[in-house]
Amino acid sequence: MKDIFKTIIDQSTDIVFVVENVTPHKIIYGNKAFYEHIAGKLTEMSLQGMDVDGGALSLHEEFILNVDNQYYSFFLEPFEEESVFLFHKGAHVKVSSTHNTGDDNTGSISKGESQFFKLLNNKVPCANFQMVLDDDGKMCFSYLSDKVKKMFKLETHGDEAASLDFLLSKVHPLDVGRVLKSMVHSARLKGHWECVFRISVRENSEPLWVLGRAVPENEAKNLYWYGTLVDISALKQREMELEKAKYDAETSSKVKSDFISTIIHEIRTPLNAISGSVFSLLEEGYATGQKQLLNNISFATDSLIIMVNDLLDFQKTEAGKIQLEYKPFNLRELLGQVIGGLKYQARESKNILNLIASDHLDIGVVGDKLRLAQILNNLISNGLKFTNQGRVDVTATLAEDNDEEVRIYFEVKDTGIGIARENLKKVFNEFEQINQSFDVKYGGTGLGMPITKKLLELMGSEIQVESEEGKGSTFFFELTFGKVVSAAGVSLVPPEPIKHAGYCLPSGLKVLLAEDNDVNAIVIMKIIKRWEMICDRVYDGQEAVDFAGKKKYDIILMDIQMPVMDGCKAAKCIKEQSDVPIIALTASSKNECCAGYDLACIDRFVYKPINAVDLQKNIHELVMTHIS
Numbered sequence: 001m002k003d004i005f006k007t008i009i010d011q012s013t014d015i016v017f018v019v020e021n022v023t024p025h026k027i028i029y030g031n032k033a034f035y036e037h038i039a040g041k042l043t044e045m046s047l048q049g050m051d052v053d054g055g056a057l058s059l060h061e062e063f064i065l066n067v068d069n070q071y072y073s074f075f076l077e078p079f080e081e082e083s084v085f086l087f088h089k090g091a092h093v094k095v096s097s098t099h100n101t102g103d104d105n106t107g108s109i110s111k112g113e114s115q116f117f118k119l120l121n122n123k124v125p126c127a128n129f130q131m132v133l134d135d136d137g138k139m140c141f142s143y144l145s146d147k148v149k150k151m152f153k154l155e156t157h158g159d160e161a162a163s164l165d166f167l168l169s170k171v172h173p174l175d176v177g178r179v180l181k182s183m184v185h186s187a188r189l190k191g192h193w194e195c196v197f198r199i200s201v202r203e204n205s206e207p208l209w210v211l212g213r214a215v216p217e218n219e220a221k222n223l224y225w226y227g228t229l230v231d232i233s234a235l236k237q238r239e240m241e242l243e244k245a246k247y248d249a250e251t252s253s254k255v256k257s258d259f260i261s262t263i264i265h266e267i268r269t270p271l272n273a274i275s276g277s278v279f280s281l282l283e284e285g286y287a288t289g290q291k292q293l294l295n296n297i298s299f300a301t302d303s304l305i306i307m308v309n310d311l312l313d314f315q316k317t318e319a320g321k322i323q324l325e326y327k328p329f330n331l332r333e334l335l336g337q338v339i340g341g342l343k344y345q346a347r348e349s350k351n352i353l354n355l356i357a358s359d360h361l362d363i364g365v366v367g368d369k370l371r372l373a374q375i376l377n378n379l380i381s382n383g384l385k386f387t388n389q390g391r392v393d394v395t396a397t398l399a400e401d402n403d404e405e406v407r408i409y410f411e412v413k414d415t416g417i418g419i420a421r422e423n424l425k426k427v428f429n430e431f432e433q434i435n436q437s438f439d440v441k442y443g444g445t446g447l448g449m450p451i452t453k454k455l456l457e458l459m460g461s462e463i464q465v466e467s468e469e470g471k472g473s474t475f476f477f478e479l480t481f482g483k484v485v486s487a488a489g490v491s492l493v494p495p496e497p498i499k500h501a502g503y504c505l506p507s508g509l510k511v512l513l514a515e516d517n518d519v520n521a522i523v524i525m526k527i528i529k530r531w532e533m534i535c536d537r538v539y540d541g542q543e544a545v546d547f548a549g550k551k552k553y554d555i556i557l558m559d560i561q562m563p564v565m566d567g568c569k570a571a572k573c574i575k576e577q578s579d580v581p582i583i584a585l586t587a588s589s590k591n592e593c594c595a596g597y598d599l600a601c602i603d604r605f606v607y608k609p610i611n612a613v614d615l616q617k618n619i620h621e622l623v624m625t626h627i628s
Contacts, residue, residue: 009031010031010032011031011032012031012033013033014031014033014088014089014090014091015031015033015034015037015038015072015074015087015090015091015092016030016031016033016034016086016087016088016090017029017030017031017034017038017087017090018030018084018085018086018087019046019047019084019085019087020083020084020085021078021080021083021084021085022083024044024046024047024048025046025047025048025052025085026045026046027045027046027047028084033090034090037070037072037092038050038067038072041067041068041070042067050065050066050067052065070092071092072090072091072092073089073090073091074087074088074089074090075087075088075089125230126147126228126229126230127145127147127148127150127151127228127229127230127231128143128145128147128148128226128227128228128229129141129143129144129145129148129214129225129227129228129229130142130143130224130225130226130227131164131214131224131225131227132222132223132224132225133187133222133223133224133225134221134222135221135222139164139183140163140164141163141164141167142224147229148229151199151201151208151210151229151231152167152170152199152201153170153201153202168180170199170200170201171197171198171199171200172197172198172199172200172207173200174198175197175198178195178197179195179197179212182194182195183195186214186216186225187216187223190216190218190223191216192213192214192215192216193212193213193214193215193216193225193227194211194212194213194214195211195212196209196210196211196212196232197209197210197212198210206233208231208233209231209232209233209235209236210229210230210231210232211229211230211232212227212228212229212230213227213228213230214226214227214228215227267304267308268308268608268609270519271301271304271305271308271608271609272519272520272523272608272609272610273519273520273522273523274297274301274609275301275305275523275609275610275611276523276524276526276527276609276610276612277523278294278297278298278301279527279612280523280526280527280530281294282294282298292340295337296337296340296341297341299337299340299341299373300341301609302370305609308609324367324368324371324458324459325368325370325371326366326367326368326482327366327367327368327369328364328365328366328484329364329365329367329369330362330363330364330365331361331362331363331364331365331396331408331481332357332361332362332363333362334369334372334373335355335357335361335376335394335396336355337373338373338376338377338380338394339353339355339380339394341377342377342380342381342384345381345384346384346392349384349385349387349388350388350389351384351387351388351389351390351391351392352390352391352392353380353384353391353392353394354391354392354393354394355394355396356393356394356395356396357394357395357396357397358396358397358398360398360401361396361397361398361408363406363483363484364483364484365406365481365482365483365484366481366482366483366484367459367479367481367482368459371455371459372479374451374452374455375452375455375456376394376410376412378448378449378451378452379412379452379475380392380394380412381448382448382449382475383412383413383414383416383473383475384414386414386416386417386473387414387415387416387417387472388416390414390415390416390472391414391415392412392413392414392415393411393412393413393414394410394411394412395409395410395411395412395413396408396409396410396411397409399478403483404482404483405480405481405482405483406480406481406483407478407479407480407481408478408479408480408481409476409477409478410476410477410478410479411474411475411476412474412475412476413472413473413474413475414472414473414474415471415472416472416473417469417470417472418467418468418469418470418471418472418473419465419467419469419473420469421467421469424465424467427449427465428449428450428453428463429450449463456477456479459479460479460480461477461478461479462477463475463476463477464476464477504620505531505532505533505616505619505620505623506623507532507533508532508533508534509531509532509533509534509554509555509619509623510533510534510536510551510552510553510554510555511528511533511534511535511536511553511554511555511556511557512535512536512538512544512547512548512551512553512555512556512557513525513528513535513536513537513538513556513557514537514538514539514540514541514543514544514556514557514558514559514562514567514570515537515539515557515559515562515585516539516540516559516562516563517559520559520585520608520610521537523610524557524585524610524615525537527610527612527615528557528615531616536551536553539562539563540562540563540564540565541558541562541564541565541566541567541569541570542564542565542570543564544556544558544565544567544570544574545565545570545573545574548574548577548578548580549574549577552578552580553580554580554581554623554626555580555581555582555583555619555622555623555626556571556574556580556581556582556583557583557585557606558570558571558582558583558584558585558602559584559585559586560584560585560586561586567584567586567602568584568599568601568602571584571601571602572600572601574601575601579626580626581603581604581622581623581625581626582601582602582603582604583602583603583604583605583606583615583618583619583622584599584602584604584605584606585606585608585610586605586606586607586608603622604618604621604622606618
């Protein structure tokens with residue numbers, strides 16, 4: 001069969017030959033037609049013998065070879081397996097052999113060559129033209145290739161088609177000005193012309209996008225442009241699709257940001273109540289046996305505050321701008337607090353929650369305590385959420401120990417529903433649940449695992465997961481901590497933090513609280529009354545302006561988002577008649593507030609959930625400065 005095919009090719013009237021695909025592209029096969037028409041005219045048996053630059057080969061396209069002033073049309077196909085190029089469908093381009101026989105025929109073009117170049121001009125993928133600007137300032141087209149005429153649908157028009165005005169009438173009305181401006185600029189500077197514009201050739205149809213380029217040359221008193229037009233409609237369509245994709249991505253990102261902001265603002269109200277209530281209970285005293293419960297609540301609240309702030313500033317996390325805080329803490333004690341804070345969730349989900357921690361972890365280490373707690377909280381909460389009447393084991397063991405640091409292995413293993421192998425990577429995708437059919441029990445923002453992954457990467461670690469559908473999942477990672485050591489080299493357990501002594505405030509300070517949320521107002525008033533302050537409470541910004549105009553206050557605590565009049569407008573009105581210090585109470589970051597409010601009349605910011613010590617510090621600094 002192979003010999004039959006070879007015989008057919010060899011006897012074909014088409015010219016066929018094969019070359020190596022490396023320079024100088026040596027000819028390794030030619031059929032009978034090749035040797036009859038071409039081989040005898042070659043100076044060497046390669047493409048260089050045909051004066052062809054190997055770098056200019058046009059794969060899958062028709063092109064012309066010049067062999068001893070004879071022109072041949074070929075198509076080129078690569079055969080990568082054989083490391084060769086196949087030239088096929090070869091045929092002699094028929095041109096007239098009539099030449100100018102005058103004595104001055106040097107450099108002249110024969111009629112046959114003229115026909116060939118016309119053929120070549122119409123074969124190339126671009127549409128060529130020549131435009132002239134005469135000494136009277138008149139512009140017209142002295143040559144239009146057939147492709148230009150087809151592009152502008154000029155086949156049925158006469159000489160008027162060559163006028164500039166006629167062709168400009170085909171240009172999209174919104175692009176005519178740009179085309180004329182670019183042409184005038186090229187004429188003045190005698191520089192290259194380039195312009196992208198649309199051609200409207202038919203009513204109720206999409207315009208054709210065209211890229212025009214031309215090079216000007218002076219000839220006698222005229223200026224000629226030799227140029228080309230290329231149809232770039234497909235490229236423009238792709239460009240518009242990419243622009244739309246970019247817009248959709250930006251819109252999606254904004255939706256995510258708005259979603260996070262809304263969720264966090266809703267969370268901050270009850271969180272502020274919890275934080276303030278725990279602070280008040282710890283200040284007022286508590287019954288025997290309640291200390292551990294209050295400490296667990298306080299620790300859980302601190303962890304929630306960090307989590308809320310991370311979610312609110314999620315863009316910072318993605319940009320790598322989250323800063324770790326390296327402070328000493330007891331590792332074993334932290335693990336106990338994390339487990340204690342999740343025992344209620346374990347009971348609710350009818351799961352057993354176990355802590356398996358080595359005795360060697362009862363040591364002082366240096367690291368970010370709250371970030372580690374956030375990571376463990378995310379992993380354990382997920383395990384409890386996806387497990388029912390099962391167990392979640394939290395394991396922490398000493399992987400490596402030396403004089404200066406320790407490396408700890410952490411593992412959270414559950415007996416829950418597990419994850420299919422094809423969905424393992426989706427676990428860490430933002431805002432995505434691995435199964436959209438999950439009911440409310442398995443809902444959530446979908447941010448816990450992505451944030452956990454990003455935090456561990458920031459700590460120089462990597463989260464790993466192993467899972468089998470129906471049998472549970474195991475998440476594990478390792479972290480390295482610096483040791484807290486004494487002079488004798490013994491690892492120390494840092495003592496329980498000493499309660500802040502507080503700032504000395506004058507008794508009887510008059511405070512105006514502008515807060516529309518009753519829960520937040522009750523918590524804040526309970527805190528500041530313990531500092532022996534006299535507090536008036538109003539519900540919106542307008543009431544705050546009215547009260548401040550009737551009574552003198554030492555400090556004003558102003559919520560930003562309120563009905564009737566927002567806190568910033570109210571602060572501006574108050575500052576026009578008084579220099580009383582104003583502290584903004586806001587669930588938003590200062591950067592968020594800057595985007596929508598005028599903050600010029602706000603002296604300080606205290607963020608919700610309210611940190612009582614932070615609030616007391618700011619009041620002290622502003623009041624003392626104001627009094628002095």
